[in-house]
Amino acid sequence: MQKHTGDKIGNPNAATITILQQMADYYGQVGDQWRIRAYRKAIATLRNHHTKVWTKKQALALPQIGERLAAKIEEIAVTNRLLRLDNAKVEPSDQVLQTFMGVYGAGFAKASEWVAQGHRTLDEVLASGNLTESQRIGIEHYEDFNSRVPRHEVEQHGAFVRQALHKIDPAFEVIVGGSYRRGSQTSGDIDCILTRPNTNASHLRTVISGQLIPTLQAQGFLVASLATTSRDDGSKWHGASCLPTSQNKIWRRIDLLLVPSDQIGAALIYFTGNDIFNRSLRLLASTKGMRLNQRGLFRDCMREKGREKISEGVLVEGEDERKIFDVLGVPWRPPEHRIC
Ligand code: DCP
Ligand code: MG
Ligand code: MN
Numbered sequence: 479m480q481k482h483t484g485d486k487i488g489n490p491n492a493a494t495i496t497i498l499q500q501m502a503d504y505y506g507q508v509g510d511q512w513r514i515r516a517y518r519k520a521i522a523t524l525r526n527h528h529t530k531v532w533t534k535k536q537a538l539a540l541p542q543i544g545e546r547l548a549a550k551i552e553e554i555a556v557t558n559r560l561l562r563l564d565n566a567k568v569e570p571s572d573q574v575l576q577t578f579m580g581v582y583g584a585g586f587a588k589a590s591e592w593v594a595q596g597h598r599t600l601d602e603v604l605a606s607g608n609l610t611e612s613q614r615i616g617i618e619h620y621e622d623f624n625s626r627v628p629r630h631e632v633e634q635h636g637a638f639v640r641q642a643l644h645k646i647d648p649a650f651e652v653i654v655g656g657s658y659r660r661g662s663q664t665s666g667d668i669d670c671i672l673t674r675p676n677t678n679a680s681h682l683r684t685v686i687s688g689q690l691i692p693t694l695q696a697q698g699f700l701v702a703s704l705a706t707t708s709r710d711d712g713s714k715w716h717g718a719s720c721l722p723t724s725q726n727k728i729w730r731r732i733d734l735l736l737v738p739s740d741q742i743g744a745a746l747i748y749f750t751g752n753d754i755f756n757r758s759l760r761l762l763a764s765t766k767g768m769r770l771n772q773r774g775l776f777r778d779c780m781r782e783k784g785r786e787k788i789s790e791g792v793l794v795e796g797e798d799e800r801k802i803f804d805v806l807g808v809p810w811r812p813p814e815h816r817i818c
Contacts, residue, residue, distance in 0.1 A: 490530035494554045495521055501550075501563050508572060509579055509586040520547045531555060574598055580624050582616030582704065582731065584609075612704045619702075619718065622729040626664035633658075635668045635719055635732060638699055639690075643672065646689050650674045655735070655749035661814040667731035668719065671749055675739050682736040683713055691715065691734075698722040701729055741773045743799040748772035754818035762806055768794065775802050 502517035519542035537548035578589035640652040656669030702718040737745040763770035774796030
């Protein structure tokens with residue numbers, strides 16, 4: 479019997495797991511969430527299994543492993559490699575797909591559509607005209623939007639927004655959230671949380687869209703508007719910003735997140751992330767019969783049978799970030815430690 483190099487003592491399926499993990503990483507790059515989950519489940523099963531799995535039949539007998547993955551496990555066990563992975567590494571259409579998925583506003587579905595239409599370069603996609611205005615800006619500023627923002631530059635963008643907003647109303651607060659608040663040295667974008675004591679969503683919206691955004695546009699700081707969502711309980715403005723005094727004129731992705739003061743604790747948790755940490759907190763809340771979202775922590779949520787509608791329930795806490803941790807029974811975690 480062939481001895482697999484790289485087998486860890488005690489785990490007879492280590493070589494199989496390594497290759498399945500590479501495949502999962504590959505699906506991660508192309509954004510195929512469904513397959514990533516399937517691979518992760520299979521990997522978890524194999525980690526807990528104490529004998530080597532050689533055949534499709536053996537694999538199928540285990541929990542969380544379906545037909546196709548079982549066949550792949552047999553292929554890996556027998557040949558010590560996976561043909562699909564070898565192909566994935568060289569297949570040019572996959573590289574094109576990855577490039578297309580880097581376009582702001584284009585997900586897996588849109589990128590696949592462009593590939594299916596025969597496009598091989600971003601210029602071809604631009605010329606085809608089959609794209610939204612946001613996606614067009616995403617292509618024209620592809621390099622900028624796909625480069626990381628150094629921490630000091632995130633601070634400069636945050637300070638620019640803060641200064642303009644304080645001129646309009648000094649009672650406003652600007653908190654930079656996202657990966658910056660978690661202490662990252664570089665960020666993918668700039669997440670600005672805008673709030674003001676004793677202020678509801680409608681007043682926030684009036685000030686931000688009526689005064690702040692036009693001011694920042696006139697100053698040459700906000701250079702593109704990409705998406706807006708407007709709700710009674712808060713709104714988001716997604717766009718691009720550029721420091722007017724900078725030499726390089728790099729466009730950065732910026733999000734302005736409007737948060738009423740009575741929701742600021744829950745919003746801080748949500749917009750600080752990371753996304754996995756958020757998911758685990760929400761899950762924890764639900765195991766305690768509560769519901770956590772970016773507006774607050776709620777109890778007695780009603781779930782109507784057979785219907786989607788869930789009533790929000792009774793607000794337990796929305797304003798105080800620490801109190802939400804307390805009620806959930808989670809020891810306080812500073813933002814830098816909210817990485818899962
Ligand atoms: N968020 C979430 N679930 C998502 C997307 C976002 O919980 N699917 C929350 C957690 C994120 C925050 O919103 O930390 C900001 O989203 P970003 O996409 O800006 O992510 P980060 O700021 O964490 O990382 P990056 O440096 O890539 O911007
Ligand atoms: Mg961010
Ligand atoms: Mn963001």
